[in-house]
Amino acid sequence: MPAIRELLLEAFQPSLKDNEALVDAILGSSADLKKRKFALGGDTAVSGLLYYVAGLADSKVVELILRALVVQYRESHREKEGPETADDIVTGLLSNASAKSCSKAEEAITSVLTGDTLVMIEGVGEAIVVVSRGWEDRSIEEPVAENNVRGPRDGFTESIRTNTAHVRRRLRDPRLRFDEMVVGERSKTDVNIAYIEDLVKEGLVEEVKRRIGRIRIDAVLESSYIEELIEDEPLSPLNTVQNTERPDKVASALLEGRVAIFIDNTPSVLLVPTFFWQYIQASDDYYNHYWVGTFYRIVRYVALIISLVLPSIYVMLISFHHEMIPTSLALTIASGREVVPFPVLLEALLMELAFELMREAGIRMPKPIGQAVSIVGSLIIGQAAVQAGIVSPFMVIIVAITGISSFAIPSYSSSLAIRIIRFPLLIASGTLGLLGFATVFFALMLHALSIRSFGESYLAPASPFRARDQRDMVLRMPMWMLDGRPNFAQDEDRIGGRQRPKPPTPTEKG
Amino acid sequence: MNRIRLSNGMFMAMIVNMIYAKAIGVTQGTISRLIGQDMWIATLLGTLQGLLIIYVLHWAMRRLPGRRITDLPSLGDALLGRWFGHLTALILVGFFLAGFGPIMITFVYHLKDYFLPEVPLAIFIVSGLAVGAIGCYYGLEVMGRLALLGILFIFLLNLLIVIGSIDEFDILNMLPVLEHGLPNALFASVHFDADWALAAMMAALVLPHAQDGLVRGGRFGAAGIAAGGVAIMIWSILEPAVLSAEVSSQYTVSCMKLARNAHVGTFLQRYEMIMIALYSVPVLFEIMFTLYAVSACSTRLFHLKSDKAAILPSAIALGAFGYWIVEDHFRAIRFLENIWPWIALPVAAGLPLLMLLLRLLLQKRTERAAPYPEEG
Amino acid sequence: MRNFALFIMLSLLAATTSSCMGLRQINELAIVSAVGLDVGEKPGSVKLSAQIMRPADVRGQTGAPSGGTGEPIYSVSAEGDSIFDAIRNLGRFTSRRVYWAHNFLIVMHENYARRGIGDMVDFFTRNRELRMNTWVAVTPDSPDELISTITGIEVVPGEAVDRLFRYNMVTGLAVGSNMMNLEEQFLSSSAQPVIAKLQLMPRGISNKKPEEHGSLKQVELTGAAAFREDRMVGWLSPEETRGLLFFVHDYLSGVEPVSCPNNGSMATLEFKQARLSVYPSVRDKEPEFRIRLSTEADIVENGCGISLAAYRRELEGELSDALRAKIVAVLKKAQKDYRTDILKLGDRLRNRYPIEWSRLRGRWTDAFSEAEMKVEVKTTIKSTALRTSRRDIH
Structure with missing residues (x-):
């Protein structure tokens, strides 16, 4: 038996039998593969064959095709004799929105497996592919990981077309482009690269395509597969590719001159290039008043710092630099620690571990059980462990504040990254005090400074410093001041100047 | 390989970082031992001299061919043959090696004596050089960006010290002005000069990489020195005013004394740890850059193929030297006060001038040998 | 890069395994809240008494049960040829390391002050632990007694004196002398030190025996001690x-x-x-x-x-x-x-x-x-x- 690769390269023949043998050889017999024989125009002399995958193809569309071929053919082709070309059938007979002829087996097979219907007719040298995709989909829901109070609530789904439509609906710009690619030897996953032609950073689209085109993988099941294969810094714990479930985020990223990568079968869309600070910004910043937006953005920066360094600083203070604690606080801490049998570093590690355990146990449990986990966890950790003298109450508070702060970071994946980075910092400060803290922090800073995301410095616009982009970094300036795009975009002017609204000047009345 | 580009801001930030760490504490202590409460005058005078020398340096550098990191040695080659190039490289290596002494003194005496007296000295040196090596590995541009963050940290640190000390500020402690006379103040400023000598040599090394390095680098270098001078002046004013000159002169690291005294209200009695956490960025930057400079120059000296190969041996050499200096306080102070300034100043001011002089003398030979065309 | 990572890991490992890093949990410290200095019995020696806080009793029970005698402070004294020697001798009977960073008060006996305070100033400024706004006072009474006298409102006597000093300017009858300005005056050639005076006065009224007025001694902050160079020369009245x-x-x-x-x-x-x-x-x-x-x-x-x-x-x-x-x-x-x-x-x-x-x-x-x-x-x-x-x- 010839290898499937060779079979795929073969072309269709006029003989239906040969074609049937070819398709059967490639696809074999599969429970979900449906094969329907029909007679063209009801004429038993000219038989035809139709393939589709049940569940992927919409049966209504298949019925429509059959009606056209069996019933309507007779009416329109009363005089003509014999079959004509596939193109004639497509143009003259079929009323489906999308149909085309194809001569290569590979194309036809891929289409069938995507949900299209393959039609073959005796005597016609080509096959016809009619788009009949129509499977059951999850309906559009609120994005789970990125909720907000004000603003659009639609999230991406698993269907790439729905997803691109979400973005297209937001940007009716003729220059918005979706370039198509297919990744995965076996999965043949659709990947769309979205960008706005006259805004996107020059050369970025080519770079993205080059990196995606380099991927050799059997299947792409989630966007993270692509993410890990196109990252700039594969060894870094920091993620240099942003992912989001929110169409509005994607639209705004496109407007900044960035590129979005849509991947079929996953609701998360990748955005490149990515900057560290984007993980701290939330859509709510822009949808609420700018004073509010700025305030909560600053709160989130504080949360970032707390979740990164608070346990380390506590451990460092308790085990090395007791003189830095204000006296009354030192006494309170010391009295809480009086009976704790563990060194503070171990205590901190244990508590962090307990916290991560609770989080991890709660996250995948069905909701009712998840609640039980958190109740039991908080009772054990918060109440019993302190009363039993295993941990000090202060440590519970520290771990809790750290945990809450890490939840305050809007990006789930980056809050996970920060949680991981925390541990080397914790261990270093617990063993070497300020020296350990300073060196590890410095090394982390060096690392963050050194990495790039698709050619852009990861920490921009803080470093390298770009004064113009500061308006949307720590602060969220009012909309009428945000008149610039990041400087890598081709067109840096967003809106005209002098947009600041003001009340109408009172006109004098005679 | 694409050329390293440093923005003008980074270039200035690197200069500030390079001066700051040692100058606020160790140098101020030294100066206060010499001229008491007129520390700030010496610092001011030193800054002015720094401005002058950076202009001279830039002026000299512009007229040298080459303009790469190992600029001076290749010129040396062209001028008087290989031996002279090697000699120049050797002097540069020696300069930065010696400069590492005061930096390590600053780093270790801040952290070890005030925070972790029981941690073995070797760990300080190893961890400092380890992060320095990481920085060198990442290269000059990352250092430049780090320097920008360093500026932010320096600013915060100055803010904290001002907040903590303003309560105890006593202008009477600053008087009388110029009690020991101007000549003494000038003499004392030599110690501050030694700080910016390091910065000036750094500027000479990175100048070709800076954005407007050769066109207007002198101006940016001077701005960097001036900004550093201002940042340090805050300390040289606070130290005599808050502590009194007599007290500052008692301490090796007088800025730590000031930091220990700083307190916000009665609740936050001490917070020098926060300040040192901020301070560690400029001081680690200094370590990192010195390591970078030594490895870059020794690459030239031993004809190594890549910069990276020299990092580890340089780190070991610096570590050994640093350990030897820091280990003994008396030796450290003697090196700091009596030896280092007399190494720093002649090299920083003399080497580029000597080069320039030689180049003028042997102009024809250079032009024939210069591999790079002159630009305006 | 990998080498460097390995390098760091190794040095971290070395750090964790080598024991002597100065790692001490806060609950392994004997936190001193006040220290008294007196002349020792042997001529030239120093008698040092320290008031050590017992955190669990100072703060009551926070969370975990921790036994206590109910006494918030533990006062001990030791003698030695120098201050450092005396402190080392304290270690003979204190189970935890004596820790000076949270000291509120250094109180010297008059005799000690008249003998010279150079060693005191030097020791407490040379020591990295000590905070610089520790109050300094001279007393005509016994420093042992003074630092262990429980005052009415505060639980820790050292803290009580700290507050006395803090609100000193309300009465304006004593100098607020702390280590910071003492050191400055001590080193200055154009000023002489002056230190506040603390004494015990029978001021408190016992709740149990209110009829015996003044049965409890209280610490009073009033007046000052004048110094010439490092020696006390006399008292100043309020x-x-x-x-x-x-x-x-x-x-x-x-x-x-x-x-x-x-x-x-x-x-x-x-x-x-x-x-x-x-x-x-x-x-x-x-x-x-x-x-x-x-x-x-x-x-x-x-x-x-x-x-x-x-x-x-x-x-x-x-x-x-x-x-x-x-x-x-x-x-x-x-x-x-x-x-x-x-x-x-x-x-x-x-x-x-x-x-x-x-x-x-x-x-x-x-x-x-x-x-x-x-x-x-x-x-x-x-x-x-x-x-x-x-x-x-x-």
């Missing part, structure tokens, strides 16, 4: 200390009772915005000082039973006299009795006339005690607080 405060602190406001112009009863004036200016001058190579105090005052208590509006000028005069008396008293004590420049007048001369100062500094003690002083006090009564006496209308 009144003299108030005079001194104008010179050495930003002493802005205080209360001064003055006798009524009509009868022997008293009216109380609160002066505010006090400003002391010193104008040094040199005549015939000898220093002279013109000292000028200007202040505003409010009437806060009127016991005279008459309207004071008419007597404003007289009251101002009374207040000026009262304040001048205090300044003159401290000047006399410093110049004639103790012959020590605790008023920082040398500093003022040095700032104004550095050249003369360099000539005078060698014999400053003599020059200072012979220096001529002119004291002027100018007060203005501005307000009568909330009430204006009804009789004012008539």
Whole structure:
């Protein structure tokens, strides 16, 4: 038996039998593969064959095709004799929105497996592919990981077309482009690269395509597969590719001159290039008043710092630099620690571990059980462990504040990254005090400074410093001041100047 | 390989970082031992001299061919043959090696004596050089960006010290002005000069990489020195005013004394740890850059193929030297006060001038040998 | 890169495995809240007593049960040839490492202070642990007793004294001497140290035996000890200390009772915005000082039973006299009795006339005690607080 690769390269023949043998050889017999024989125009002399995958193809569309071929053919082709070309059938007979002829087996097979219907007719040298995709989909829901109070609530789904439509609906710009690619030897996953032609950073689209085109993988099941294969810094714990479930985020990223990568079968869309600070910004910043937006953005920066360094600083203070604690606080801490049998570093590690355990146990449990986990966890950790003298109450508070702060970071994946980075910092400060803290922090800073995301410095616009982009970094300036795009975009002017609204000047009345 | 580009801001930030760490504490202590409460005058005078020398340096550098990191040695080659190039490289290596002494003194005496007296000295040196090596590995541009963050940290640190000390500020402690006379103040400023000598040599090394390095680098270098001078002046004013000159002169690291005294209200009695956490960025930057400079120059000296190969041996050499200096306080102070300034100043001011002089003398030979065309 | 990572990991490993890193949990420390210094029994030796806090009892139970005797402090003393030696000897019976960073107070016995405080200043500034705004005081009583005397409101006696010092300026009868300004004065060539005085007074009233008034001793902060170089030379009374405060602190406001112009009863004036200016001058190579105090005052208590509006000028005069008396008293004590420049007048001369100062500094003690002083006090009564006496209308 010839290898499937060779079979795929073969072309269709006029003989239906040969074609049937070819398709059967490639696809074999599969429970979900449906094969329907029909007679063209009801004429038993000219038989035809139709393939589709049940569940992927919409049966209504298949019925429509059959009606056209069996019933309507007779009416329109009363005089003509014999079959004509596939193109004639497509143009003259079929009323489906999308149909085309194809001569290569590979194309036809891929289409069938995507949900299209393959039609073959005796005597016609080509096959016809009619788009009949129509499977059951999850309906559009609120994005789970990125909720907000004000603003659009639609999230991406698993269907790439729905997803691109979400973005297209937001940007009716003729220059918005979706370039198509297919990744995965076996999965043949659709990947769309979205960008706005006259805004996107020059050369970025080519770079993205080059990196995606380099991927050799059997299947792409989630966007993270692509993410890990196109990252700039594969060894870094920091993620240099942003992912989001929110169409509005994607639209705004496109407007900044960035590129979005849509991947079929996953609701998360990748955005490149990515900057560290984007993980701290939330859509709510822009949808609420700018004073509010700025305030909560600053709160989130504080949360970032707390979740990164608070346990380390506590451990460092308790085990090395007791003189830095204000006296009354030192006494309170010391009295809480009086009976704790563990060194503070171990205590901190244990508590962090307990916290991560609770989080991890709660996250995948069905909701009712998840609640039980958190109740039991908080009772054990918060109440019993302190009363039993295993941990000090202060440590519970520290771990809790750290945990809450890490939840305050809007990006789930980056809050996970920060949680991981925390541990080397914790261990270093617990063993070497300020020296350990300073060196590890410095090394982390060096690392963050050194990495790039698709050619852009990861920490921009803080470093390298770009004064113009500061308006949307720590602060969220009012909309009428945000008149610039990041400087890598081709067109840096967003809106005209002098947009600041003001009340109408009172006109004098005679 | 694409050329390293440093923005003008980074270039200035690197200069500030390079001066700051040692100058606020160790140098101020030294100066206060010499001229008491007129520390700030010496610092001011030193800054002015720094401005002058950076202009001279830039002026000299512009007229040298080459303009790469190992600029001076290749010129040396062209001028008087290989031996002279090697000699120049050797002097540069020696300069930065010696400069590492005061930096390590600053780093270790801040952290070890005030925070972790029981941690073995070797760990300080190893961890400092380890992060320095990481920085060198990442290269000059990352250092430049780090320097920008360093500026932010320096600013915060100055803010904290001002907040903590303003309560105890006593202008009477600053008087009388110029009690020991101007000549003494000038003499004392030599110690501050030694700080910016390091910065000036750094500027000479990175100048070709800076954005407007050769066109207007002198101006940016001077701005960097001036900004550093201002940042340090805050300390040289606070130290005599808050502590009194007599007290500052008692301490090796007088800025730590000031930091220990700083307190916000009665609740936050001490917070020098926060300040040192901020301070560690400029001081680690200094370590990192010195390591970078030594490895870059020794690459030239031993004809190594890549910069990276020299990092580890340089780190070991610096570590050994640093350990030897820091280990003994008396030796450290003697090196700091009596030896280092007399190494720093002649090299920083003399080497580029000597080069320039030689180049003028042997102009024809250079032009024939210069591999790079002159630009305006 | 990988090598460096390995390098860091190895050094971290080395750090964790090597024991002596100075790692000490906060609950393994004996936190000292006050320290007393006295002369030891052996000549030249030091007797050091420390008040150590027991955190669990200071704070009560926070969370975990931790047994305690109920006594928040644990006081111990030890002798040694030097302060450091005495501290090492403390370690013979304290189960935890004695930790000085949270010390509130260093109190010295008079005898110790008269013997010289150079070693004390040196030790406590050389030590990295000690915070610089630890209060320093001298006491005529036993320092052991003083530091272990439980005062009424605070649980830890050291903390109580800390608050006494903190609100010292309300009464304005003692100097707020801490390590920071002591070190400065001690090292300065143009000023002499002056340290607050603490003593035990039977002031407290026992709840159980209220009839025995003053059965409990309380720590009182009042007065000061004057030093010449490193040796104490004598005490200053509370009144003299108030005079001194104008010179050495930003002493802005205080209360001064003055006798009524009509009868022997008293009216109380609160002066505010006090400003002391010193104008040094040199005549015939000898220093002279013109000292000028200007202040505003409010009437806060009127016991005279008459309207004071008419007597404003007289009251101002009374207040000026009262304040001048205090300044003159401290000047006399410093110049004639103790012959020590605790008023920082040398500093003022040095700032104004550095050249003369360099000539005078060698014999400053003599020059200072012979220096001529002119004291002027100018007060203005501005307000009568909330009430204006009804009789004012008539």
